Amino acid sequence: MNLSPAGEWSACGERFYHKKEVYSHVGGPTPSTSAPKHPNQLKRMPTPLYEYRSACARFGGPVALIRDETILLEVGSTYDPNQTIHIASMNGEVSGRFPWKENHVSGSGASTGAPKQVRNKGKLVNFGWTSSLVLLCVDDSGSVFQYDTQGELLRTHFEALSRYKLGSRSNNPFGDDHEDGVEDLDGGGGSDLVVTHCEVWDEGCVVIAIERDPQTGQRISRRCFSLLCQSGGGSKESAHHQGGFLQCEELKCPGLEAGDIHAVCIAEPLTSISGKLEVFLAVGDSIFVVDAQSCERQSVDKGPILLMSLCPNGQLLAAYAESGDLLVVSTDFTQFLTEFQTSQEDEPDQLVWCGVDSVVMRWEEELVMVGPYGDSVAYNYDDSVILIPECDGVRILSDSSMEFLYRVPDCMVEVYRPGSTAPGALLYDARQHFDNQTARADENLRQIGEELEGAIDTCLEAAGYSFDVAEQKRLLRAASDGHVFCPSYPKDKFRDSCESLRVLNGIRDASVGIPLTLLQYQALTPQVLVSRLANAGHHLLACRIAEYKDLGIDRVLHHWARQKILKGDGTTDQELCDSIVEKLQRSHGSSIASVASYAFQRNRKRLAAMLLEFETRVAKQVPLLLEIGESQRAIDKAIESGDADLVYYALFYVKQRISLQDFLELVNHRPQASSLFISYCKKTESDSLKTVLQSMGRHEDIASTTFEEILQETGHEDAAQDPAKFAALVSGLQRTADLYTFTKEHAFESRACMEYAKLLKSQRKLEDSQTHTRYTGLSVAESMSQCVMLGNARALQQLKSDFKITDKQFWYLRIRTLAQAQDWNALLELANEKKSPVGYLPFYNAARERGAPNSVLAQIIRKISDARSRAEKFAAIGMVNEAAEAAAATKDQDLLTKIRGMAGTSVNSLASNAIEGIRGKFHGSG
Amino acid sequence: MSGGVQPSLEGSLLPLSELRASAQSNLLNLIDRRPGRKVLVLDPKISGPLALVANIGMLKEHGIEKLYHLEKNLSVADGTTREVVFLVRPTIANVRLISEQIIEAEERSAKRREATTIHFSVYFTPRKTVICERILEECGVLGSIQVDEFPLWLIPFDEDVLSLEIDSVFSDVTVEGDLSSLYDVASAIVQLQKVCGLIPRVTGKGACAKVVSNLAQRLALENDLAGSPQPTEGASRIHDLVLIDRSCDLLSPMCTQLTYEGLVDEILGINNGLVEVPAARGAPGGAEPQQQQRRGRRVPLNSSDVLFRELRDLNFGSVGPKLRNKTMHMREEYQDINTKGFSEVHQFVKKLNIMPVLDRHTELASLIQEKSAMDEKFLRRLRCEQDLLDGRGVDQACEYAEELMFLERAPLESVLRLVSLVSQVNGGVPKKHYDALRRGILHLYGYRSLAGLQRVQGSGLARRHEGGRNAFPQVRKAYRLVVDEADDASPTDISYVYSGYAPLSCRLVDAALRPGGLEQDEAARLIPGPQFTFEQRARGAGQGGEGGGDGGRRTVLVCFIGGVTFAEISALRFMGSQGGLDVNFVVMATKLINGTTLVKSLM
Structure with missing residues (x-):
């Protein structure tokens, strides 16, 4: 029979809390001062913890430790002049370490080629982890250093606040930070900014600095800044090798006259009332809530507040007053929920929330947890511890172990509380009885009855909260039984x-x-x-x-x-x-x-x-x-x-x-x-x-490029107007013709260019002889048409022979030109000139298309040698008699019939008689 | 006009309406990045395609007050504008124009000592490139503007048609040797695969197809498409990808398309799913404003139009009878109306909805009829083309080309298209004609056409016959490209789309879907360019997905690199509708083309 886990619980009011040891043997011996010779030699977290300042990441992330310089050195141990920062995970294993005090060489890493500058780091004001596990270290000069979990330097921002200095040359509060990671050395000037407080949160840090007059050293003012660490380009996961850029914004800040700052705590935008970053400052006797726009003073009766902590859901603020009282206040300061008088004389070393409903305070050897109704539980320790708040509890890291303190969730209470008869407990017991082979297993199940589903839920949920694998198994088995x-x-x-x-x-x-x-x-x-x-x-x-x-x-x-x-x-x-x-x-x-x-x-x-x-x-x-x-x-x-x-x-x-x-x-x-x-x-x-x-020896391309170039340079208009351009065009064409001769296959192109030049010259000559007519810009055929229209027979012949226009082409050209001009007399003249090499059908087609009168068409048709098409054409223009005559000559019976059909009824009887006559003759002979 | 232009995409096999919706929201997000009222300056080349994705009203709701086309000497800064947004293709010329705009505006505001300056945003589509940024930098404006990309890769033209609408692909690849646009094609395929899952079987023909498939494979690997979740079987899944390099079949686009949609495109031109019907044929009724009458009406042509869906793929010859039938049917029903009951009358009235559509297509068809079947020149050209395909009449065609030039002064593209056709069927234009034709072109259209002529040669469309064997007769035989006894009215073979010629590209697709794909197609070796087939599988994809056809039809994505014609799309639809293959086709192209626009893109 197993012991019930409830035995380890402690009651605080009506609630139970459980402090569970998760890892033991966490710490190692105090590290020697010399750098580790062998990586395996110093794998454990340094102890004792009380000698160290710490920064812990949430979600079980690593802890960074640096020796607290204010604590006296024990006899026998050696001083570490480098002030090494150790980074350890929760099991105490060191994942990285790096010396804080080391002359830093800027522009480190292979990524930047900037000139190297040697600078000293100042005093470490504070350090902490962002949500992407980047360790931000801020020194008193306002420089920000970003390291990863292995202690590798990712990015440096020297004097990130320099531009905000009074009298600074680049006093531009709206400008972005330099993105090259290294600030200009001389970017400052003016007053001195000395960082006094720094608090790191998930996305960056908040820095409070005192402004001093450089001559007198007198304090001028206090200022507060929010530095946002934007991951550069990549997402959270890539932050490993890509430290983020910094974006700086000045926040309002209570002036020096308000008193000293005792505590700083940050309300993240996700949980703050305004939805923006808010900073709670315990200054003098009051608490100030500041953001970029406003600085609100909230008075608290109990006088100076020394420690503050915000609840994970951002709704409650726990504050420890100088008087020894612990106060829990809603963040809008309208409700005062708990007041708890501590018995200790000194202020606690740490004040954190455990989940959302209780607060834990740490003194050197005692932990006191205060529940929501003022009940408290105390735990004693032999060695020093660090409290690490989580969303649902608090981690306790000591020299020897890592424990987790959390409120026992209701599901576990239901199952384990002695004497519980809740369905979950019954189901859990049923399984135990079943394993022990007692009949009560069945009894239990019957007792659960309708609430079985709830009981399974409870067991599953409880398994989720359990740290013990054996216990998880028992709970799961119970749930599965119910299932x-x-x-x-x-x-x-x-x-x-x-x-x-x-x-x-x-x-x-x-x-x-x-x-x-x-x-x-x-x-x-x-x-x-x-x-x-x-x-x-x-x-x-x-x-x-x-x-x-x-x-x-x-x-x-x-x-x-x-x-x-x-x-x-x-x-x-x-x-x-x-x-x-x-x-x-x-x-x-x-x-x-x-x-x-x-x-x-x-x-x-x-x-x-x-x-x-x-x-x-x-x-x-x-x-x-x-x-x-x-x-x-x-x-x-x-x-x-x-x-x-x-x-x-x-x-x-x-x-x-x-x-x-x-x-x-x-x-x-x-x-x-x-x-x-x-x-x-x-x-x-x-x-x-x-x-x-x-x-590349692409001669034809050179030629064609030259050709196009020449044509583009000189349009026809230019060539016609400007003799110089004309000459350039002609010589350019000759050059192109030469270029084309480089390759055998381009003889045609070469000739074409020569001909083009020749055409231009002929056209120029024509223009000279006949003023008021333009030839330039016309093609050979167009020039010839123009000659036909102007009746310039000599020039026409000249062009024909110069450009070797064939007879056929010549006739076509003239037929088209004359028909287009509807110059029927000239067309007939041409038809009668001599025997046409293209026949007379083209004459007919061109004339008919252009609407020539039937008399003209008839004359042309008579010249068509083929009787059959003559007959058809006559018929087409309605000259049936002629058509019939022509058809007769073909001796084609079908054609005759067709023409008769074409003639139709509209034709006069004369015509049809004629057709009949011819048909008769035809029949007689056939 | 908003909304009507875009096809509904409801019936698509692929999630195209989601694709369009996400492009829309992408665009609006880009526009919303800057506050307040804005001026939008569009690349003229994308304003058409963009209308298929977004509409003006939508842009207005998001603060676009004025819309300009990017051009020289455009002045967007009128004193009140604070925000200017450019949306352009990433070309050097565009970036130059934008830089000029920005510099000018900055100088002006400096001169006037204006306190507030204009903020410029430049968005490149489908992606921004190093070159563009470099030129912006060289011009000294990169620092002061916002640059980003609008990843509109594929523009859905219809339920089964996607296009990148980049018209320079063919010329870039074949003439300049600049393969950068192939990367865009591959990216578009990968974008589709992100939605539809890794396409298990890829096959293709041609050098560009090979490059695209390699790129797409690599991009898929980089995007880990094999590891990302695959859509469940049946839902928006593509089973096959067939890549066809336009260079493998330059013949088909050179022929005149004879389907309804194809012929409308040849004669009137379809741009971005719209056809402009000339105003002379005036719309019935005077309801439309005068201005539009003069400009002609723009009619959307897509499958949301039920009647068009029925007509588009038919040979034009059967469109007339079909329309007549429809009208007759309507009339008969109308005459019977007295004898009908109330619900039947209601049914009839519902059907009346189709009347305006019927009217529209009757008008369009008669217009096309007039310009094709009733036009001597059109018929002569068609005869010439069909003779060439039959393997005769090369000399006559060349003479005809000469006549086209000197007698008719036909547009240069039209002449080059015929010359290219000769070259394609003859393995090059006969030497004796080639130089004469080239000289003729220079004489007629001017020597400045030399560069364009060289590019047509460089693209492989037309070249001189340099001896050697002409492979075309063999290809024609192997792929049965010419089918003699074709009944265009009730076709049994895709050859009806060109009245007797079956487009080679579609025959290649047919071969690609047979077992072994194009890699094992012997006849394909007659055509230059590599052929390949490979399978790729998503990790963890069940073996049960094999073939994908257990019960369902396979979906095949056919990608034409260098453009596709409407007739080819019709042919693929016909192949899909016939039982043999048991597939559904989705067509993707770099651009919707016809022979004329293809030649024009080289000029």
């Missing part, structure tokens, strides 16, 4: 609980050290948990959880690959590449290019190139190839992709960096690239077009 008798119970609920528990047990394991409760896990979300695990180096677990929760493992794999590159100094490029590619290729759609880009940043160019070979997304591959200087491969890849845009990108990138000669050499061997480049040059009328074509 058998309750078929309507949703299956998903059961499965979800089990899934969450699996994840929670996995991360609570001492080797991982993220002791989340179910509520915390739900608030943190699995996505963030996975990225935190990856950041902490638990890639396998992160991958498993991501796959288990169907979240996609790309981010984890990328983080892993980056770590591999970061730490893989000893391994060869090939080994690294193989192992990275092997893993990354398992996850489809993950981009190797970003890993390659990281390798390049880390000065592993060869590795980057090798990795890029495996990137399937050419659009990501090409820019990086260009960046690492593999221009040829980049261009080839771009061509292979078929995306002209990418080819252009690569070409322009390369062209800017090498000489035109080298560039052309590069492009010449790649026909697709060169035709794209030529197409670009053509469309942009680039000067280099001809150079490019020349270098």
Whole structure:
């Protein structure tokens, strides 16, 4: 029989609280002063904790520790002049450490090429974690340093407040912070700002500074700023290698006359009344609530407040007054809920909320928890502890262990409270009885009756809150027993609980050290948990959880690959590449290019190139190839992709960096690239077009380009008006003709250009002889038509012979011209001139189309030699007699009938008689 | 006029109305990015296609007050405008014009010392390109404007017709060797696959088809289409993709289309689903305003018009009888009306709705009839074309071309179209005619036509016969391109769309759908260009999806790279309606073309 967990509970008023040890053997020996020779040597968190200042992250995140300089050094231990900051996870394992006091070289890392400047860090005012697990350290000069959980410096902002100094040259409170991470040294001037207080929250920090006159050192004013840490480009998860930018905003601040600041606490925008960031300042005898617009004074009867803490839901404020009273006030200061007189003389070291309804105070060796109705519980400790508030409880980190103090949730109370007869307890007992093979199991189940569903809920919920795996199993078994008798119970609920528990047990394991409760896990979300695990180096677990929760493992794999590159100094490029590619290729759609880009940043160019070979997304591959200087491969890849845009990108990138000669050499061997480049040059009328074509030996293109150029430069109008332009056009055409002779196949084009020049000259001559007529701009045929119209037979003949117009073409042209002009006499004249080489049908068609009178048409039809079409045409214009005569000549019976039909009834009898006559003759002979 | 222009798309096999709706909301989101009243400047090339996606009323609701076409010396800044939005194709010429506009406006406002300047947004469709941004940068305006893209890849013209409406594809690819537009085609296919799932079987013919299929495959890989959820079987699923490079069949567009829709396009021209009916044939009644009378009426032609749906694919010869039948039927019913009951009268009145449509098509058909079957020149041209297809009359055709030029001075495109037809059936224009024709063209249309002539040559449409074997007779035999005893009125073969000639492109599609696809089609080797077939499968796609045809018909997407004619679309519809293949076709093209517009795009 197991002991009931209720035995460990302590009652506080009507509620139960439970303090559960999660990890033991947390702390290690005091670190020696020398830098660790071997990484394994100092894996444990330094102790004793009371010698250290601490900053703890929420959601079971790491704790950062720095030795408190105000505490005297014990005899025998050595002083650490570097003031190392240790970062440890909840299981006491140190994940990183870095020296605070070290001359800092700005522009560190491979990413910035800024000139290096050596600066000293000031005194550490405070430090703390943002929600993306970036450690913000603020020194008294207002410089902000961002570190990751491994102690790697991410980003530095020197004197982030300098622009706000009085008399500062760039006194622009609305301007953004410099985004290059390093402030100008001379950005300040004017007064001195000395940071006195700093408080870090999820998204940044609030800094309070005293402004002093640089000459006299006199305090001028007090000012308050909010520094927001925006993650640069990436999301929360990518903050690992991408510290955020800072955005600075000045808040209102109570003046120096109000008194000294005793305590600062921050109301986050999500929970504050105004929905914006609010800061609670305990100044003098009062509390001030300040934001960017206002500074409201709230008077508190009990006099100076020394410590303050805001409830996780932001609705209540706990404050410890100098008088020794603990006050709990609503944040709008309308309700005073609890007043508790402590028995201690000194003020507590820490004051935090445990969940949303009780407050915990820490003195050196005693913890006092005060419940909502003024009840209290005290816990005693031998060694020093740190309190870490969470949304549903408080973590207690001591030299030797990590405990979690929380209010026992109702579901657990229902199940475990001695003598409970609630359905949950009955179900739980039923299972116990079943295991012991007693009949009471059934009895219990009957007793639950209708409330079975609620009972299952209770057991499942309780399992979620339990830290003990064996207990979880018992509760789940009980729930599952109930499930058998309750078929309507949703299956998903059961499965979800089990899934969450699996994840929670996995991360609570001492080797991982993220002791989340179910509520915390739900608030943190699995996505963030996975990225935190990856950041902490638990890639396998992160991958498993991501796959288990169907979240996609790309981010984890990328983080892993980056770590591999970061730490893989000893391994060869090939080994690294193989192992990275092997893993990354398992996850489809993950981009190797970003890993390659990281390798390049880390000065592993060869590795980057090798990795890029495996990137399937050419659009990501090409820019990086260009960046690492593999221009040829980049261009080839771009061509292979078929995306002209990418080819252009690569070409322009390369062209800017090498000489035109080298560039052309590069492009010449790649026909697709060169035709794209030529197409670009053509469309942009680039000067280099001809150079490019020349270098490629594309003579016909040079010729055609020249041709188009010449035509564009000189329109017909210009050529007609301006003799100089005319001459230029003619000589240009001759030049083009020469260019076309470079290639045998373009003899036709060459001749055409020559002919064009000849035409222009002939036209000029014609214009000279006949003033008031324009020829320039007309084609050969149009010029000839004009000659026909003007009756200039000599010029017409000249053009015909000059341009070798064939007889047929010549006749067609004249027929069309005359018909168009409706000059029927001239047309008939032409028809009678001599035997037409094109026959007389064209005459007929053209004339008829242009509406020639029947008399003209008849004359033309008579000239048509083919009797059959003569008959048809006569018929078409209604001359039936003639049609019949012509038809007779064909001796075609059908045609005759047809014409008779065409003649119809409208035709006079004469005509039909004629037809009959002819038909008769025809019959007679046939 | 709003709304009526767009086809309903209700009956489409693919989720085209969703495609259109998302394009609409994309556009409106882009417009809404800037507050207040705006001026919209459109690329003339996309304003037509855009009307198939959005309408004026919609734009007005979102603050567009004025609408201009982008052109030289356009002045949008009239002093009151604060927001100007450009929506253009990403061409260099467009970007140049835009830069001029912006610079001019900035100079003017600087001169007048205006406090507020105009804000410019430039949206490229379907995507912004490096070149365009580079030129904006060179002109010094990139910094002060907002640049983004409007990803309108495919414009739905009808339930089964999609077009990219990029008319330069054929000339870019064949003449300039610039394959960039093929990337757009591939992107469009991938966009469709994002909605319809990975297309399991891809087959095609021609160099461009190969490039597009490679690109589409790669883009699909990059977008991880194989891993993304596939639509359930049956619902908006495409089973086959057939890619046809226009260069493999340049012959068909050169022939005169003889379907109703095709002939309307040949004679009046259909642009963006609209045909402009000349005003001379005036609309009945004086209800329409004078202005529109003069400009002619624009009539939408799509399958939302029930009668047109019935007529569009018929050989024009059978349109007349069909219309006559309809009218007769209506009249008979009208005469019987006295003997009918109340509900039957109601039924009849409902049918009267079709009267205006019937009237419209009777008018349109008689107009077409006049310009085709009753026109000597048209008939002569048709005879000439059919002789050529039969393998005779090359010399006569060349002489006819000469006559077209010198006697009739026909438009250059019309002449080149005939010359190209000769070249296609004869493996090149005979030497003796070729240079004479070229010289003739220069003499008649001016030497400045030389560049256009060179481009027509470069595109492969027309070339000189340089000896060697002419493959066309073999192709004609292998694919039964010429069918003699065709009954155009009740056709049994697609050859009815050209009255006796079956378009090669559609025969290739037919071959592509047989087992093995085009890769194993022996006859296709007679045509230059690679042929290929491959299968791709989504990860986790059930084997049961094989063939997709268990019970249902397969949906085949046919993509014409370089354009498609209406007659070809009709032929595909006919193939789909015949039992043999058991497929439904959806046609996708870079542009809806006919021979004349194709030649024009090269000029």
